[in-house]
Amino acid sequence: MSEYHYTESGLHNIWLASGYxxxxxxxxxxxxxHDVAGLHRxxxxxxxxxxxxxxxxxRFLRKEMDLxxxxxxxxxxxxxxxxxxWEKTGRVPKTADRMxxxxxxEHIGGNVPIRSTIERISNTDHAEHARMTAEESENGWRIAA
Structure with a gap:
């Protein structure tokens, strides 16, 4: 069986040697x-x-995260x-690229709920963080609510 050019992903450099x-x-x-989700992962x-x-x-990564x-x-x-x-020109700034x-x-790893954390951070009003109070306990320092 010959290789299949998998353009359905939106990427033009993906070829399948098997699994189809x-x-x-x-x-x-x-x-x-076979197993499109596994292939995309x-x-x-x-x-x-x-x-x-x-x-x-x-664009592929964004769509895989359903964003x-x-x-x-x-x-x-x-x-x-x-x-x-960025998606159109192909020039993604380094900081955005890394993030x-x-x-x-992290999204696919399930180790850290990074998506919900970043969403919460992006929705937080900076004025709410004008004052933080730290408390020391026998378990170490923590910021009081």
Whole structure:
């Protein structure tokens, strides 16, 4: 079986050597891909560990996290139009690139609820943090509520 050019991911450099089959349907020939979620996770993990990501790769990671451009912009503290520009031009600022990859890896890893934490941070009014009171206990320091 020859390799299948998997453009359905939105990425033009993905080829499948296995894990798919050509099927005949009433509409003609089609492709059935086994474990699409697993495939997308493998692609996403590889992208997130690269030196930098392209605009198309940013779009892939964003969609895998089920985030709109607006939601990702809010997480990163920028406008949705900036995210759209990065995806279109392929030029993703280094800080955004690193944060997006970190968010994706934590999102799929399930180790830290980073997405909910960042959403909470992005929605917090800075004025609410004008004063913090620290208390020392036998377990160490903590910030009082």
């Amino acid at each position: 089959e050509i099927v005949e349907t009433s509409y003609g020939s089609g492709v059935a891909i 493998a692609i996403g993990e590889t992208l997130a560990k690269k030196a930098w990501i392209t605009g198309a790769e940013l 709109s451009q607006r939601a990702l912009g809010e997480l990163l503290g920028t406008a949705d139009q900036a995210v759209a520009k 997006i990859r970190l968010i994706y890896l």
